[in-house]
Amino acid sequence: MTGRTLSLRLPNRLAAIARTAEEVARFCRDRHVPEATVGHINLALDEAITNTIEYAWPDGGEHEIALSLALGDDEIVAELSDDGIAFDPLKVPPPDLDADLESRPIGGLGVHFVKTLMDDVAYRRENGRNVLTMRKRFVPEGARP
């Protein structure tokens, strides 16, 4: 096991998300993060990055999204940042999970996944950047009785 942090820069292209997920999975597995936790982190990252790519830069162009992961003994903290327009995903209204098939609106789900899958999510605008911090606790693999 080497470093406890991972820093990546990815282009604002949707195809970059699957490659990022592979790198995150490799980093986590080498450090005994349970498979289910890795899946939750990668889904939350996918939803957050997809939103950023689709909404942060209305004029398009090539931009970078920064991702850092910091691993503690029983938690992982992921931080995403970008220089797009200010957007607080936590202000997106939650979807109506009880609506039936015909009336269920399409959308609003990505942020709901991030909030549901992570233990703690915080947004701040800092130096002209959106910074989203997501925290997930876990029981380390091999530490179970």
Added chain:
Amino acid sequence: MIPSEKIRGRVLVLKPEGRLDSNTVNAAETELFSHLEKGETRIVLDFSNLDYISSSGLRLVLMLGKRLSLKEGKLALCGLKPHIREVFEISGFISILTVVGTRQEAEAVVGG
């Protein structure tokens, strides 16, 4: 291409593979809706080869369900891996779509 198979001349089984996410959903949507345009109204989504789905993929499944319901068609899902089933549960879709265990059950629900 999403592998497909016509069962007993009336049920279309689609078996997407790999990832159904923001990057792949547009191609999948074009394919699914081309089946609808050809008049398919009884569809099974067999997810046993699907490794990953995000909210983008779920939205597509929901749209398909809505379109089929307007045409008085039927949609059933089967073969969900546990982590994919979990995503359907978190979204609440598990209670508004027909999700069954096996392909046989799904074909029976849709074909009947």
